Amino acid sequence: MQTIRDTLTSRLRTAFATAFPDATLDALPIEAIPTSDETFGDYQCNAAMAAAKVLRKPPRAIADAIGRLLQEDPLLAKVEIAGPGFINLSLNDSALARHLETMQGDANLGIPQPGAGKRLILDYSSPNVAKPMHVAHIRSTVIGDALKRIYRALGYEVLGDNHLGDWGTQFGILILGYRHFLDPAALEASPIDELQRIYVLAHQKCEAEPEWRDQARNELVKLQSGDPENRALWQKFIDLSLLEFNQIYARLGVSFELVRGESYYNDALPGVIDTLQKHGLIRESEGALVAFLDEEKLPPCIVRKSDGGYNYATTDIATVLSREAEFQPDGILYVTDERQQLHFRQFFALARKVGVKTPLRHIWFGLMRLPEGLLSTRKGTAIKLERLLDEAEKRALELVQQASPDMPPEQQQAVARAVGIGAVKYADLSQNPQSAITFTWEKALAMDGNSAPYLQYAYARIASVRDKHNERFPDVDFLQEPIALDSPQARRLAVRLARYPDTVLDAANQDRPAILADALYDLAQTYSSFYQNVPFLKAEPGVRESRVRLGALVAQVLRHGLDLLGIATPERI
Numbered sequence: 001m002q003t004i005r006d007t008l009t010s011r012l013r014t015a016f017a018t019a020f021p022d023a024t025l026d027a028l029p030i031e032a033i034p035t036s037d038e039t040f041g042d043y044q045c046n047a048a049m050a051a052a053k054v055l056r057k058p059p060r061a062i063a064d065a066i067g068r069l070l071q072e073d074p075l076l077a078k079v080e081i082a083g084p085g086f087i088n089l090s091l092n093d094s095a096l097a098r099h100l101e102t103m104q105g106d107a108n109l110g111i112p113q114p115g116a117g118k119r120l121i122l123d124y125s126s127p128n129v130a131k132p133m134h135v136a137h138i139r140s141t142v143i144g145d146a147l148k149r150i151y152r153a154l155g156y157e158v159l160g161d162n163h164l165g166d167w168g169t170q171f172g173i174l175i176l177g178y179r180h181f182l183d184p185a186a187l188e189a190s191p192i193d194e195l196q197r198i199y200v201l202a203h204q205k206c207e208a209e210p211e212w213r214d215q216a217r218n219e220l221v222k223l224q225s226g227d228p229e230n231r232a233l234w235q236k237f238i239d240l241s242l243l244e245f246n247q248i249y250a251r252l253g254v255s256f257e258l259v260r261g262e263s264y265y266n267d268a269l270p271g272v273i274d275t276l277q278k279h280g281l282i283r284e285s286e287g288a289l290v291a292f293l294d295e296e297k298l299p300p301c302i303v304r305k306s307d308g309g310y311n312y313a314t315t316d317i318a319t320v321l322s323r324e325a326e327f328q329p330d331g332i333l334y335v336t337d338e339r340q341q342l343h344f345r346q347f348f349a350l351a352r353k354v355g356v357k358t359p360l361r362h363i364w365f366g367l368m369r370l371p372e373g374l375l376s377t378r379k380g381t382a383i384k385l386e387r388l389l390d391e392a393e394k395r396a397l398e399l400v401q402q403a404s405p406d407m408p409p410e411q412q413q414a415v416a417r418a419v420g421i422g423a424v425k426y427a428d429l430s431q432n433p434q435s436a437i438t439f440t441w442e443k444a445l446a447m448d449g450n451s452a453p454y455l456q457y458a459y460a461r462i463a464s465v466r467d468k469h470n471e472r473f474p475d476v477d478f479l480q481e482p483i484a485l486d487s488p489q490a491r492r493l494a495v496r497l498a499r500y501p502d503t504v505l506d507a508a509n510q511d512r513p514a515i516l517a518d519a520l521y522d523l524a525q526t527y528s529s530f531y532q533n534v535p536f537l538k539a540e541p542g543v544r545e546s547r548v549r550l551g552a553l554v555a556q557v558l559r560h561g562l563d564l565l566g567i568a569t570p571e572r573i
Contacts, residue, residue, distance in 0.1 A: 001110045003501045004099060005043065007075060008032035008089060012045050015069040019062075023055055032089065034499055041080065041088035042495050048085035059085030096494050097483040103497070104479075104553045108153065109560055111501040115156030121323055122148050122158055124335035125254070128165035129241040129261070130174055130195040133248055133385040135439055136337075136368040142425045142566060143365060143433055144335040145254045146513040149564045154508055159257040159327065163319070166238055166261030169309070170199065172220025175233055176212070177202025191240040217307075251389055252421060253566050265318040269310045272318045275354050276303060293349050301346040316347045317354065324358050331359045333511075338364045338434070363511045366436035383439070388424060396420030399453070403573055411572075418568035419453050426452035429565050430517040450521045452567050455558060458524035459569045462555040465536055469548045472537065478552065481545035489530040490550060496523050500557050504564065513565055520561045527554045 002010075009031045016025050028050050032043040048063035055062060063085035070079045070089070078090040103110040124144020127133050148158045177198040186194040205212040223230040238261070249255065273289065276282045282291045287306030291313075293299070303314045323332060334344060344362035351360060397416035400407065407415070430450060431437060448454055469478060485491040500519065507515040536547050559569045 001102060001106055001112075003110060003112060003505075004075070004091070004096075004498050005032050005034070005502045006112070008043055011070065011073060011075070012047070012066070012087075015066045016047065016051070018069060019065040020051075020055055023051075025051060025054065028054065034502075035088070038492065038495075040082065040086070041078070041090040043089040043091075045087040045089070046085075048087065052085070063087050091495070091498075093485045093491060096491075096498060097485055100483050100494055100497055100550070100553060103501075104549075104556065109500060109557060111153050111504050113155030114505070115151060115154045118155075118330040119157045119159070119327060120151055121161055121258075121327060121329045121332045122151070122335065123161045123163050123333065124148075125249075125256075126163045126165060126336070127241075127245060128170070130170075130192065130199060130237045131241075132192045132196055133245060135383045135385055135388055137385055138252075138388075138424065139337065139365050139368055139428055139433075139437070140335050141249075141252065141254055142428050143363070143513060145252070145566050146429055146516075146564065147333070147335065147363070147508070147511060149566060150504060150508050150513065150516065153504055153560075153564055159329075160255070161258040161260065161323075162256040164238075164241075164259065164261035166234075167263040167266065167315075169216075169220060171223055171234055171237070172216040172218070173202045173206055174199050174237065175219040175223065175230055176216045177205075178233060192244045195237060195240070248385055248389070251417075252425070253568070262315050262319075265315055265322060268318040268322065269314055272314050272321070273304055273310075276317075276350070279354055281350065281353055291346075291350055293346060296345070296349045298346055298349060299342070301350065303350075312343060313347045313350060317351055317356075320351055320356055320358070320360065321354075324356060329358055331361065333361050333363055335363045335365070337367055339367070340364065361511075363433070365433040369436060369438045371438055371440060389421060392420035392424045393417055394420070396423065396453070400573060407572070415570045415573055418570050419456060419573065422452035422456060422562070422567040425565065425567055426455075426517065429513045430521075432514055433512060450517075452562070453573070455520055455524050455562060456567070456569055457573050458527060459555055459558045459562070460571060460573045461531075462527065462551045462558070463571050465531075466548060466552050466555065469537060469544070476541075476545060478545035478548040481542055481549060483550055483553075484543070484546045486543065486546070487530075487534050489526075489533045490547070493523075493526050493530045493550065493554065496526050497553055497557060500561070504561075516561055516564060520558060523554060523557060527551065 012032060013030045016028075016030055028047050030045065030047040032045055035041055035044050045066075048059040048066065051057075051062050052059045060081065063081045066087055067079045067081050070076060070087075073079075075092055075095045076089055077092040080088040080090075082088055122144055124147075125137070125141040127137055144160065148160050151158045174195065178195075181198045181201050183194060186197070202212070202216070206216050219230060223234055242259070273282070276289075276291060282289045282303055284290070285300070288302050289304040291301045291303055293301060301313050302311045304310055320332065323329060336344075341362065341364055348360050348362070393416050396419040397412060400412050400416045400419065404412065404415075428437065466478075469476075483494070485494050496519070500523075503516055503519040507513055531551070534547060536551070537544060539547060562569050
């Protein structure tokens with residue numbers, strides 16, 4: 001099923017080719033663009049201005065020629081030329097209604113499938129072993145999960161990879177601290193909290209006492225050399241961490257197809273160094289091996305430190321080579337915070353130089369902050385993610401108890417879980433990912449306005465209308481009644497529904513789930529205006545079913561869109 005935007009774009013391009021057969025217009029942006037102001041139609045094309053230089057004609061004359069060719073198009077009710085050469089397109093109501101009916105009968109709601117037969121690897125979340133997940137971790141986790149869902153809706157096979165931080169200098173410090181500061185009872189009660197406490201104490205000792213630094217380095221060397229005792233402790237840290245991480249992921253509704261830490265690629269690291277050397281990409285500098293990226297205008301990148309340890313770029317090259325050989329992906333996407341932008345530019349440059357053909361893309365997001373500054377585990381200012389989720393569910397339960405006091409307590413708890421977790425996710429996903437976020441409880445857990453609870457309530461309200469219709473008129477199937485756009489509010493709603501498939505595509509193309517969130521909020525608001533201005537169940541037969549059917553499609557879209565954001569939709573709130 002082709003989207004309306006794609007159909008209009010195709011017809012615009014045909015019109016340009018017909019009107020100007022001798023011109024080469026392939027490079028011009030000939031496309032239909034949704035309008036933000038309905039007084040200028042439903043879609044607009046600005047290509048006449050760009051074509052003026054190529055065709056050596058006034059933009060208005062070009063637009064007039066295109067407009068004449070589109071006047072009889074059955075998809076369009078009106079074609080207007082405005083200003084210096086804007087082509088304004090208004091959809092035919094009957095054609096628009098038929099499109100919605102087809103969309104409603106499609107399990108994928110008419111979303112295009114550009115990803116059919118293609119595979120992506122999405123690298124996201126990636127917490128560090130032996131450290132609790134805190135509020136800042138939620139950004140990579142929920143953005144990555146939303147993108148995975150969005151790309152799957154577009155037909156891609158997507159493998160989510162949780163690339164754990166399970167190797168590095170910190171484990172020498174942790175092993176040393178474990179032997180000196182362990183409280184067995186605390187480890188039993190809350191393993192990750194105790195490991196974090198141990199690490200902080202040991203790190204402070206290493207900062208203050210050179211002999212502790214040396215001991216920590218020795219423990220790391222023993223670990224890297226395969227010492228059985230240190231390896232066993234290291235594996236224990238991983239197992240305890242995964243147990244806690246998986247509990248949080250389950251609450252968030254997040255899952256992964258691959259869980260492979262940095263250590264998985266350790267054996268390949270010497271080979272990466274050999275490959276870099278064979279390509280003449282590295283040389284020794286002060287005992288370290290360094291890749292110089294002058295051609296790319298990037299600073300030098302250390303691939304092996306003077307003490308023999310490997311850097312992140314080396315591990316990432318080993319990882320991408322492994323992924324390429326095992327999965328043959330059509331793209332690999334990395335979701336991390338903004339501080340890693342330079343690292344990925346360096347890593348991507350080196351990967352290309354050693355023959356990696358897979359397109360690589362870094363999707364970065366702004367940092368999470370507290371009102372008083374950056375979150376920090378070392379300073380103890382980080383809010384544990386578990387605490388955030390607990391508080392979200394608690395506040396949501398109060399809301400549900402007020403709204404539905406007659407609901408059974410067990411059901412109240414389930415709804416509160418969906419509302420609370422949804423509120424936290426949406427507070428992140430509804431914002432531009434590249435913007436920094438200042439975390440506050442009030443903002444994250446707001447239950448009104450542009451929020452998940454507002455959208456969840458909108459869905460539940462529409463579901464209630466649908467259910468009431470089925471109760472009162474059990475012998476009437478509203479899906480058998482054609483959709484009629486018999487009011488300005490109904491038409492406005494229909495246009496937004498028709499744009500939904502393109503919205504999903506745009507969210508993927510720009511790697512911005514916020515595009516989808518904004519569209520869902522706009523849809524819910526538009527439905528509210530529709531519901532308030534026309535009767536539903538009290539309308540005459542036929543009209544009643546048409547309106548219920550249109551509302552049911554809104555519910556379908558809201559549920560589908562929120563699911564792409566990883567947010568549940570209770571039938572009742």
